[in-house]
Amino acid sequence: MTYINLPSNQQAAISDVDETALRTAVRKCLDEERIGPIHGLGLSDCGPYVATRLHGFQQAIAEYSKAKAHAKRERTRQDALYAGDDLIHALQQMKGRLETERKEGELFFIDDQIRPPFHLSKRLSVSVSFRWRTSPSADWKHGHLTFVYDFSPQPNYILPLPKRKPSAAQVEGDLEDSRYREWERLKAQALFSMREFFRDGGDGDAVPEVFAVRPSPHGGGLNNFSCNFWQAERPAP
Incomplete structure (x- = not known):
């Protein structure tokens, strides 16, 4: 995809x-x-x-x-x-x-063909590879940025409580599913943020190798600014 x-x-x-x-x-x-x-x-x-x-x-x-x-x-x-x-x-x-x-594409390209890992832990990561150059006649430069995110799933209070206590295997399976869903959201946000950076004229030399993703201060996990590595952390209101 x-x-x-x-x-x-x-x-x-x-x-x-x-x-x-x-x-x-x-x-x-x-x-x-x-x-x-x-x-x-x-x-x-x-x-x-x-x-x-x-x-x-x-x-x-x-x-x-x-x-x-x-x-x-x-x-x-x-x-x-x-x-x-x-x-x-x-x-x-x-x-x-x-x-x-x-x-x-004459100035930058971001590889969005990123496969999920076979197993996910609490610490989620997505590595985005890219290339860029200052003009269509310049040589390409290559880089990558790994977005890391410590995911803590929040309980869903909207869903009714199960009639039976779920088994340990079911709990683990549900946790794995939630991690994969969050990993997909992380990948999407990472790619969109990387594209926004280059669209706004960002310099590939200024891209860090690792960025600690900032979840929403209001809870709920990632937001549209979580992966904006070039922006200073927004102060809590």
Whole structure:
């Protein structure tokens, strides 16, 4: 699973779709009341964001084609128009994201392919590798930053108490699950913070090798600032 980088196959698919051809196909689908004209554009390969809008458009066209009464046809046609616009907008957004990634990729790249360890302890860690350079003509420099976090799961008072006392194995299994969920959150926050740092013009030479993550002072674990290694610790209110 990727967090901040589009997979290469999605990049290729997004690049291959011509926006003008998509607009023409959407209009043709509406005129012919069938989804056929949009097949062959490769939209389902453009990632889940576009694929979800494609599915919505397909459903809207199907409802429109089945409608018989005048009022229902008018309503379902409008629904299909909106769904078509959503699909076109989704492609535009992904093309914009791809352009941003390619432009940023001339100066920095953060590897988001990070696998979880086989076993997790209280001390969670995520090591993020990256490369950067000061200009597209400069040589690449490489580095990595390990985010470490001592995780203390908080009891969930919303859930009802179990009727039976859980076994030691179940307690350990639940704890392991909570650690993996928190590790995934740590990975996401680490990657987003690293990207924000470089987007704001951060110097890779200033990145430390290890950073002790700061959990929220209000409890609840990580927040949006926990992994911002370049910011001074925020004082408690």
